[in-house]
Amino acid sequence: MANARDVLRYRAVRRYLVSTALAATARNLLVTVLFKQTFDTSGNELDIGFIGLAQFLPAVLLVLVSGWVADRFDRRRVSALFLVGRVLCAVALDVYSQIVPGTVWPLFLIAFVFGASDAMLAPSRRSIAPLLAPPEMFPQIIALWTATFTAASIVGPIAGGFLYSVGPSDAYALAAVLEFAAIIPILMIVYAREPERITDRPTLHDALEGLQFVRRTPVVLGTISLDLFAVLFGGAIALIPSVASERLGVGDIAYGWLRAAPGIGAAVMAIGLATRPITRRVGPTLLWVVFVFGAGTVVFGFTRNYAVAFIALVVISAADMVSMFIRGSIVPLVTPDEQLGRVSAVEGVFIGASNELGAFESGVAARMFGVPWAIAGGGLITMGIAASFAVIFPSIRRIDT
Numbered sequence: 001m002a003n004a005r006d007v008l009r010y011r012a013v014r015r016y017l018v019s020t021a022l023a024a025t026a027r028n029l030l031v032t033v034l035f036k037q038t039f040d041t042s043g044n045e046l047d048i049g050f051i052g053l054a055q056f057l058p059a060v061l062l063v064l065v066s067g068w069v070a071d072r073f074d075r076r077r078v079s080a081l082f083l084v085g086r087v088l089c090a091v092a093l094d095v096y097s098q099i100v101p102g103t104v105w106p107l108f109l110i111a112f113v114f115g116a117s118d119a120m121l122a123p124s125r126r127s128i129a130p131l132l133a134p135p136e137m138f139p140q141i142i143a144l145w146t147a148t149f150t151a152a153s154i155v156g157p158i159a160g161g162f163l164y165s166v167g168p169s170d171a172y173a174l175a176a177v178l179e180f181a182a183i184i185p186i187l188m189i190v191y192a193r194e195p196e197r198i199t200d201r202p203t204l205h206d207a208l209e210g211l212q213f214v215r216r217t218p219v220v221l222g223t224i225s226l227d228l229f230a231v232l233f234g235g236a237i238a239l240i241p242s243v244a245s246e247r248l249g250v251g252d253i254a255y256g257w258l259r260a261a262p263g264i265g266a267a268v269m270a271i272g273l274a275t276r277p278i279t280r281r282v283g284p285t286l287l288w289v290v291f292v293f294g295a296g297t298v299v300f301g302f303t304r305n306y307a308v309a310f311i312a313l314v315v316i317s318a319a320d321m322v323s324m325f326i327r328g329s330i331v332p333l334v335t336p337d338e339q340l341g342r343v344s345a346v347e348g349v350f351i352g353a354s355n356e357l358g359a360f361e362s363g364v365a366a367r368m369f370g371v372p373w374a375i376a377g378g379g380l381i382t383m384g385i386a387a388s389f390a391v392i393f394p395s396i397r398r399i400d401t
Contacts, residue, residue: 007140012132012192015185017148020125022185023083024149026178028156030090030114032259033164033171034107036252037097039241042104045371048238049363054108055115062119070123078124080183085117090176097169131191146325147270153263161256213335220334222393223286223327229385230290230323237262237313238362242371248306258310265314269321278326286326291386293319297379301372 007013038047059066069078092110129141163171214220237259244255278285293316300312365374 007133007137007144010133010137010192012189013141013144015189016128016132017144019182019184019186020145021148021152022178022182023086024152025156025159026090026175026182027086027118028153028263029160029163029171029178030093030156030175032157032160032256033168033175034093034111035238036160036164036241036255037168038104038107039245041102041107045239045242045366045374046363047104048241049366050108051111052238052363054111055118058112058116059119062116066120066123069120070127075124075128076186076189079121079128080187082117082121082124083179083183083186086114086121087176087179089114089117090172090179094169094172094176097167097172125186128186128189131193132189133192142325143270143273146273146321147267150263150266150270150321154260154267155263157259157263158256161253161259164256165252217334220331222389223330226286226290226385226389226393227323227327230293230382239366239371239375240313242366243300243309243375247304247371248309250306254306258306258313261310261313262317262320265317266321268314269318270325273322273325278322282326286323287386287390289319289322290389291383293323294379294382294384294386297382298376299379301374301376301379 035048035051038051039045041047089110092113093107096106096110129145130138132141159174160171163174214224240258241255244250244258248254248258250258296312296316296319300309300316303309303312362374362378365377368374369377
């Protein structure tokens with residue numbers, strides 16, 4: 001069985017990981033500052049929710065287009081093009097921050113454009129991974145990608161917290177530079193095997209094929225639906241700016257570390273998965289980690305202690321890392337190459353719903369019930385969802401290896 005060193009001998013893999021590291025660090029930095037700046041400008045948790053909604057809507061509106069584009073055109077060039085879109089959004093946020101902003105509506109507009117760039121970028125970029133090396137090395141590529149993405153989710157928020165204390169415009173400027181730098185290595189990738197592409201004229205049937213594949217494949221549908229509902233209701237991370245300011249009483253730098261706590265938990269779990277990978281009882285493990293995710297969310301919702309909140313976020317993200325690793329391995333291995341882009345686009349809507357739409361749900365719930373119950377209530381619902389999916393999707397429960 002190939003190890004990480006064997007996989008890293010492929011230059012395409014190294015370039016893919018470098019591009020991922022740069023782009024993911026930039027995105028985490030930008031989002032950390034954007035959520036904090038929005039809350040500081042308006043003082044309203046609901047506005048955090050609207051930022052999440054603005055990022056999510058393009059994924060739904062573009063789901064049929066983004067997947068088809070990924071399967072029709074060169075995925076490297078498509079990825080590069082929409083990385084440019086993210087660069088322009090970071091520049092726009094930089095300009096906004098320098099003109100002494102007093103209203104948040106420009107942030108909603110820029111977040112929408114950023115979400116549109118993300119929606120078009122994600123299916124193409126995710127569909128590149130299976131083409132970088134022989135198929136038997138794909139699980140190792142996923143492990144390396146996960147480790148890279150996790151490192152970025154630590155570095156980005158910490159940098160965002162420090163730079164926000166200096167000035168948000170500096171943070172956005174750095175994000176723009178990193179996004180631009182991510183374009184070069186992804187354009188230099190040479191595939192180990194060329195993907196099959198759509199060559200016919202676009203039809204509605206082609207566009208819907210990814211959705212139909214997910215619908216008729218219970219393992220895929222159940223796996224990504226579980227992620228959707230769990231993080232949709234357990235989206236505690238979106239409310240960290242409010243928790244840090246109003247419940248924990250900490251400043252910008254401590255806020256940055258709190259945003260980095262999920263990355264730290266994910267990194268620790270990634271190391272654990274690398275040394276002792278999950279080889280048996282994969283389905284039951286997935287259901288249990290989602291249950292733990294919900295329990296950690298309940299603790300985070302009620303605590304007023306910074307250390308307890310930090311540890312709760314570490315536990316939440318460690319559980320989510322196991323879920324992401326299992327889903328990230330199952331879906332591409334089950335999906336035919338020629339449908340990867342369209343299936344990834346559908347999966348992206350589910351993931352986007354769980355993150356960005358989850359942020360909107362958290363903002364609305366915080367406005368209606370208060371921050372503690374918005375977070376803890378979502379955690380309780382997540383625990384119930386994990387239990388119910390064990391019954392609704394027996395195909396998940398039966399996954400062994």
